[in-house]
Amino acid sequence: MEHRFADCTLDDARLTLTRGGNAVAVEPKVFDLIHLLVRNAGNLVTREQMVDEIWGGRIVSESAISACIAAARKAVGDTGKAQAVIRTVARRGLMLVAEVSAEAAGPASVAVPAFPEAEQRIRYCRSEDGHAIAYAVSGEGPPVLRFGPTSLQDLELEWALGLHRSWVSSMALHARLLRFDTVGSGQSERILRDVDYEVEARDAAAVADAAGFNRFAAVSYSGGCLPALTFAAHSPERLTRLAIVGGFVEGRSRRSAESAPDALRGLIAEGWARPESVFARAFATAYFPDGPAEETREVLRMTQSAAPPEMMLRTRDASNTASVAHLLGQVRCPVLILHARDDAVHPLSQAQQLAAGIPGAELVVLETANHVPLHGSPCWESYNRTLAEFLTG
Known part of the structure; x- marks a missing residue:
């Protein structure tokens, strides 16, 4: 009708x-x-x-x-x-x-974009070391691959939860969006594998090959910038542009010789296996102090289900000691960096280092304290619009 x-x-x-x-x-x-x-x-x-x-x-x-x-x-x-x-x-x-x-609706008189399919179709490919990687494609338009935070994504829950389904639907209006779960998490093979960003970059290439993506844009979130920048440096012929949201150059233990003990690692160790534990809620609040509360709970529910505590601790330790400083000068595609002004997880200075080190990169500062903008945040609409316009050219 x-x-x-x-x-x-x-x-x-x-x-x-x-x-x-x-x-x-x-x-x-x-x-x-x-x-x-x-x-x-x-x-x-x-x-x-x-x-x-x-x-x-x-x-x-x-x-x-x-x-x-x-x-x-x-x-x-x-x-x-x-x-x-x-x-x-x-x-x-x-x-x-x-x-x-x-x-009654007649023949369409204008070309209108469609929302993603009512049912998500998850497919699988194999990593170079033989492990199953789950991936899904939504929407039509220019191809875009997402590098999510390692071990924090679950395709099935992401599709079921309102906040994440809204983001997928929004992006799929403009692009053919390819999402995948890293090995050890989500719908991919659940094994305890060492965190290696070069291996994860090759996993992304395997997923892109399976989905028929030859040249494509990419967007990374938080620690997803580590395999994304590795991919950009090693496979420049495949990447048309890269958006980095909440990214960083150096992990927290490399930023200062006098770094305090990692409180967030302690919260993972104490409460990750217990849904709605006070430790898990404190972890979520550290990343999303501005809320809204309902969306923060959705993020926590998905991330706690995405990987066991052991995998999360490996991921945390790897990101704390990581550095991509040596890769920045090798990135050749256009890069847009979006970062929260009051991000307490990875400070704005890390985004400024990214922008200064990547040739021609641009930085957009988001008016929020949330590590990544959530639906309901004042900057949500402008953030989504800026991201979609950049990724689709």
Whole structure:
């Protein structure tokens, strides 16, 4: 069914939204909110209804709800001040006040991007030492490979959890996104393997080969910058551009001869195996002090399930002593570095060293204390837009 209101058309069969004839990229929960309001046009939609339908009745932070409402208003060309389409009913909920007409969907009149498939398809390839690596591809467009933090990703949970599914859906509107779990974690073969960033870079090449990616862009998160920069230096002919989010040049034990004991390693050792333990929550808070709380819990749930404590400790020890300073001058592709201004895990000075050492690299400073921006953060939309525009050229 096509629902027409203001200058927008929402197609609930194709899961698309257009405004003025142009496709509008919206995340799944934002689309669901607009759809809920359209189906109840002229009637009050309470916060309880929103939580029940969009978040499945789960506990949701006010900041997450507010961020979803703000994104919905922006998508339909409205503002919190004008409220010409979506009106706030104080202390009660929302109402879509624009006139709505509905008709059966006809042939698509404009080219609109599709969301990722309703079901994720996980495939496997083999590393050079014979271990199974799980990977998945979503969306259409320029090819983009993601280097996630070593041992902290799980394709299955990432697809199931709202925060991560939203990011995958958002990126897949613009690109053909290739994600994989490192050996020892997630849906890949669960073995205790020594952490070696050159081996991980070759694993990424094996995944790219299996997915049919010849030349592609890449994005890395946190410690994922270590194999990503190794790949960029050793395989310059394959990488078209590289985005680095929350990256670093040197691990914490290399930054100062007088480094204090690693408190985060202690939190992993004490509480990683116990879901929702106070130690695990403290670890998550150190990475995401700005929240929102619900999204932080989702990150913690996924990362605790992604790898056992023994693998996490190996990963932590390897990153603490790592250095990619010798590789920076060898990177030849365009590089964009995005880093939180108040990141306490890897300080902004590390991002500045990356930008100074990589020829032609650019640095964007994000106004947050979260190590990586989370959905619901004030900088979320601009961060996502900047990242997508860079990766797709």
